[in-house]
Amino acid sequence: MNYAQLLFPDFSLILCGYLVCRYTALNRTVWEQVEALVYYFLFPVLLFQSIVKSPLDLRAASSLIGAGWTMGLVGIAMAYSLVHLPWLRTHINRQDHAASAQVAFRFNSFIGLALAERIAGPQGLLLIAVLIGVCVPLFNVAAVWPMARHAQRGFVRELVRNPLIIGTAAGLTANLLGFSIPVWLEPTVTRIGAASLALGLMAAGAGMQFGALARAKTLAVAVLSIRHFFLPLVALGLARGFGLTEVQTTVLLAFSALPTASSCYVLANRMGYDGSYVAGLVTLSTLLGVVSLPFALGVLRAL
Structure with a gap:
């Protein structure tokens, strides 16, 4: 399978968002509102629908959940160990590190959901929705914790009010209780889900910035290497260690x-913190996804 060709439609939407915004x-003022619409309404509806529409066997998905959590914990440990490594700590500003370590382990849910169905069908969409649901709380805690002294609100409150967690929890509850979306409502919900993917990808492109990447290059290389090189290698090892199925392995590698x-x-x-520097890292990470996703799904998946 030509994964680069398969991924082109999604990354072309990211490029469209960048060009339209610039x-x-x-x-950017317009796209900030689009991001809010996707994040607080369209995206949670998609998560809910993705989980509810297919029967979920938590026992069967437990290995994937375990692998996803383990991979996340390894990524978090690698990200926060950078300032303690003898050959790196003298080249890394701790203030910058506290703000940018999250780049090494957090993920773009918009792109993940857009890709999942394309590479693994409806089952892939269901599995990545479950992964998003169980990993978002972990990753958000890990991202907020080192910056908590600057927060205006407690991180527990922010996690409880997170729309992604709410959508996923509602979907899991409804699925386990046997609830299904009424037939007359399915077309509306499906269109909301499709809109969330297209707008979410374009919003990711609209948010790209290149300005502040010139400084703190060592930190940038370190966190992006974890995100785009080391985590796919860890995922491959975990897929084998947890005995994941072919579809589960594909989803974990994409994730x-x-x-x-x-x-x-x-x-x-x-x-x-310095948001412009972190925005530069997000931008470069988005571009590196064009390489890391084919690497994980093409090269590593074939091993």
């Missing part, structure tokens, strides 16, 4: 190689 009247979350720079800004 060269038309639909500037491991996703670009980082576009909200990383929002969180850094809100907590009083």
Whole structure:
């Protein structure tokens, strides 16, 4: 399978978002509202629908969940160990590290959901929705914790109010209780889900910035190497160690190689750190996804 060709439609939408935001009247102010619409309404509906529409066997998915959590914990450990490594700590500013370590382990859910169905069908979409649901709380805690002294609100409150967690928890509850979306409502919900993917990808492109990458290059290389090279290798080892099925392995590898979350720079800004530097890392990570996803799904998947 030509994964580069398969991924082209999604990354072309990211490029469209970047061009529209930079060269038309639909500037960053407009796209901030689009991001809010996707994040707080369209995306949670997609998560809910993805989980509810297919029967879920938690016992069968437990290995994938375990592998996803383990991979996340390894990524978090690698990210926060950078300032303690003798050959790196003298080249890394701790303030910058506190804000940008999250780039190494967080992921862009918009891109993940857009890719899952293309590479693994409806089952892939269901599995990555479950992974997103169980990993978002872990990753958000790990991202917020080192910056908590600058937060205006407690991180527990922010986690409980996270729309991705709410959508996933509602979907899991409804699935386990045997609830299904009424037939007359399915077309509306399906169209909302499709809109969330297209707008989410374009919003990721609209948020790209290149300005502040010139400084703190060592830190940038370190966190992006974890995100786009080491985590896919860890995922491959975990897929074998947990005995994942072919579809589960494909989903985990895709999950491991996703670009980082576009909200990383929002969180850094809100907590009083240098958001422009983190925005540069998010931008470069989005571009590196064009390489890391084919690497994980093509090269590593074939091993």
